[in-house]
Amino acid sequence: MNASGLHISRTGNAMIHLFFILLSIVIIAPFLLIVSVSLTDEKALVEFGYSFVPAKFSTIAYEFILQSPGALLRAYGNTIFITAIGSVLSLLLTSMVAYAISRRDYGLRVPLTVYVFFTMLFSGGLVPFYILMTQYLHLKDSLWAIILPSLLSPFYVLIMKGFMGKIPHELIESAKVDGASEWRIFFRMILPLSTPALATLGLFIAFNYWNEWFNALLFIDNDKLVPLQLLLVRIMNTLDFLRNNSAYIQGLGLDMSQLPNESMRMALVILVAGPMMFIFPFFQKYFVQGMTVGSLKG
Amino acid sequence: MKKVRHFGILTLGLALFATACSGGGNSGAPAASGGSSAPASSAASPSGSESTLPEVTLTWYYGVTQVSPDQQLIEDEVNKIIKPKINATVKLKPIDFGSYTTKLNTASAAGEEFDLVWTANWAFNYDENVKKGAFLPLDELIDQYAPVTKETIPQFTWDATKHQGEIYAVPNYQTMISRYGFNVIKEYADKYGLDPSKVKSFEDLEPFLEQIKQNEPGIIPFMLVGPLTKFHQFLYGYDDFGVKLDDETFKVNFIESSPEYKQFAELMHRWFEKGYINEDASTVKQIDSSHNGKFAVSIEYTMKPGYEAEIKAKNGGRDIIGIPLTDVTTTRTSNIATLTAISRTSKNPERAMMLLELVNTDRELFNLLSFGLEGKHHEKLSDNVVKTNPNGGYVASNWVFGNVFNGYLIEGQAEDTWEVTKKLNESAFVQPTFGFNFDDTAVKAENANLAAIRAEYEPLLLTGTVDTNEYLPQYLDKLKKAGMDKVHAELQRQLDAWVAENKK
Numbered sequence: 001m002n003a004s005g006l007h008i009s010r011t012g013n014a015m016i017h018l019f020f021i022l023l024s025i026v027i028i029a030p031f032l033l034i035v036s037v038s039l040t041d042e043k044a045l046v047e048f049g050y051s052f053v054p055a056k057f058s059t060i061a062y063e064f065i066l067q068s069p070g071a072l073l074r075a076y077g078n079t080i081f082i083t084a085i086g087s088v089l090s091l092l093l094t095s096m097v098a099y100a101i102s103r104r105d106y107g108l109r110v111p112l113t114v115y116v117f118f119t120m121l122f123s124g125g126l127v128p129f130y131i132l133m134t135q136y137l138h139l140k141d142s143l144w145a146i147i148l149p150s151l152l153s154p155f156y157v158l159i160m161k162g163f164m165g166k167i168p169h170e171l172i173e174s175a176k177v178d179g180a181s182e183w184r185i186f187f188r189m190i191l192p193l194s195t196p197a198l199a200t201l202g203l204f205i206a207f208n209y210w211n212e213w214f215n216a217l218l219f220i221d222n223d224k225l226v227p228l229q230l231l232l233v234r235i236m237n238t239l240d241f242l243r244n245n246s247a248y249i250q251g252l253g254l255d256m257s258q259l260p261n262e263s264m265r266m267a268l269v270i271l272v273a274g275p276m277m278f279i280f281p282f283f284q285k286y287f288v289q290g291m292t293v294g295s296l297k298g
Numbered sequence: 299m300k301k302v303r304h305f306g307i308l309t310l311g312l313a314l315f316a317t318a319c320s321g322g323g324n325s326g327a328p329a330a331s332g333g334s335s336a337p338a339s340s341a342a343s344p345s346g347s348e349s350t351l352p353e354v355t356l357t358w359y360y361g362v363t364q365v366s367p368d369q370q371l372i373e374d375e376v377n378k379i380i381k382p383k384i385n386a387t388v389k390l391k392p393i394d395f396g397s398y399t400t401k402l403n404t405a406s407a408a409g410e411e412f413d414l415v416w417t418a419n420w421a422f423n424y425d426e427n428v429k430k431g432a433f434l435p436l437d438e439l440i441d442q443y444a445p446v447t448k449e450t451i452p453q454f455t456w457d458a459t460k461h462q463g464e465i466y467a468v469p470n471y472q473t474m475i476s477r478y479g480f481n482v483i484k485e486y487a488d489k490y491g492l493d494p495s496k497v498k499s500f501e502d503l504e505p506f507l508e509q510i511k512q513n514e515p516g517i518i519p520f521m522l523v524g525p526l527t528k529f530h531q532f533l534y535g536y537d538d539f540g541v542k543l544d545d546e547t548f549k550v551n552f553i554e555s556s557p558e559y560k561q562f563a564e565l566m567h568r569w570f571e572k573g574y575i576n577e578d579a580s581t582v583k584q585i586d587s588s589h590n591g592k593f594a595v596s597i598e599y600t601m602k603p604g605y606e607a608e609i610k611a612k613n614g615g616r617d618i619i620g621i622p623l624t625d626v627t628t629t630r631t632s633n634i635a636t637l638t639a640i641s642r643t644s645k646n647p648e649r650a651m652m653l654l655e656l657v658n659t660d661r662e663l664f665n666l667l668s669f670g671l672e673g674k675h676h677e678k679l680s681d682n683v684v685k686t687n688p689n690g691g692y693v694a695s696n697w698v699f700g701n702v703f704n705g706y707l708i709e710g711q712a713e714d715t716w717e718v719t720k721k722l723n724e725s726a727f728v729q730p731t732f733g734f735n736f737d738d739t740a741v742k743a744e745n746a747n748l749a750a751i752r753a754e755y756e757p758l759l760l761t762g763t764v765d766t767n768e769y770l771p772q773y774l775d776k777l778k779k780a781g782m783d784k785v786h787a788e789l790q791r792q793l794d795a796w797v798a799e800n801k802k
Contacts, residue, residue, distance in 0.1 A: 237396025
């Protein structure tokens, strides 16, 4: 360390470490609390409240959910389907549009860019959107109702256009001279050259699809087509809603025991979020790699 | 390679079309269609006589805590019952309460076709949607197709559903009363010799609270919950609109500036200072696990028969005594807490009304919807009482479907609960302004401001958290500045018109 010019004093180093250790604790602590609550006996929860160490250890919440895992597994299946199909299609369409409007020799380049940009500023609103989806496209109770609406995001198109615009035009011209068709240029040259941008956008898009629930809430009635996040949102929303309106509901005598209890809700959170959290660090490695590869080449 | 180029143009065109529609995440491409189309009711003009009724499918949206795995099974059973009777099948569409308002508001604004729809004053708001024209006026349909239901439900409840003289929804008949008072944990009442019959006002409770404070460490003498703590004007002789109950001139009073309001806030503040009231009263949203069973007295708004048994669990499983402070009364709010309306997009409103009549009169059908199948979803304890099985695969709330008095009782409720409740409903004190509904269109902005100010100050003042002398004048001042007088003038004008029409 002393030999290098980047000398950092011992205390400075300790301070930096301390800062990041504290930051990590702040991030990890709530998560540990959820794990702990999910493993606590419900009665102990009522009596002692939340704690980092379960007052009375119990796995009953997990046992209960995993006893009939049908709903959870189906939701996983739906979400994986949406994310996989959606991300691939979305990336393909985004890069195709972006490529077209990034070509300097394309005549309609400016009006089309404005056209794409325009949709970022204005939208039809919820009700027309709903009418289009249900009455013209007949997409109610279909997983395509979740995939289609976010297939093309104008924001991502513009990012992609910015990236592709930096690819030297001479490359394309020389390929043309060599007799390559437009399709060949796009798939064999442009796309491989855009890998860093594709990796970044792909991750964003995949996250969006993975976390999508609002379109599902609107269009999915069939319980077999519910994606993962909606499963979670439904339970949490309903509970919140009923709590906030308890003044009215008191008189009706709603049986709150129909809702999953505290430890079961937390167990569900773990089962929904858990796998993704273990998978993400592995993907992150490639993600960072992709970025640096791109920058070195550039 | 002409073909390929065409394909390319087509794909690009598609992509552009998708972008064009995707601002803010809204888009659609016409190419893909994977799902079934929206349920279509077969269009046919219904006729009055049963023998010639053409077959139709009805769609029914209602709220549930959780969509049940056995939903399809119940739907099939329901259809077995109703098919021979009204030659219709029903598609049940249970939606969780958390999504219900968003989903139905959108579907209804988009003109989606459905027939029956559950509505309330707290979810998929009844008044708002009536004004928007989402529902059909029902007077004629009720007279023609639901005479028994009409008979069963008291007139004042029908009055509560009226908008400009017309009924827009059939109330799901249940407890329509409200009665204000205290819940006292029996254990403590016995221990310190509290005589429930001697408690007539807040002040009468003070010695008891003092004893709890001195002798029961860790127990909150008087548990208050911020958003639920209101100034109960009926207790002080005002009705819901601030009119004195015996006032023949129907003058609207400014409740917050009344001496009673001030006295109440001062009393609460004194109790708060003495440590009778939980310190977090202004922010607590409900009596949840952290407060469960750790208090001696709380406030109750709907003291309906048998409620003591129902809320036992909230009180750490201990018995409670209900001490009512007011007479049994009924408010418009408690009458429109759960209703079923017919959508204006319904193609078969007549048949929908027939189904409603059936649900409200056929015990078998109602119990099937509410409690599922015997042996699988519930156990019968006696002819009338069932024990529900929360893990059986079907749960629903009986009050979203229809007249609960036709249904089973749940374990723990007394056998005569329904009879007693019905009697109470019919004997309830009907406030003079009952049936009047304030239309705030003209003062919408002012009303929204007032509501925001109330939400800010009420939990602080009425739980005694802040000093009344300092905050009450501030509160009144803010209310005045926000247009209290304008709202009152408008309220008075509408009320006068209503009185002139209805009170001769």
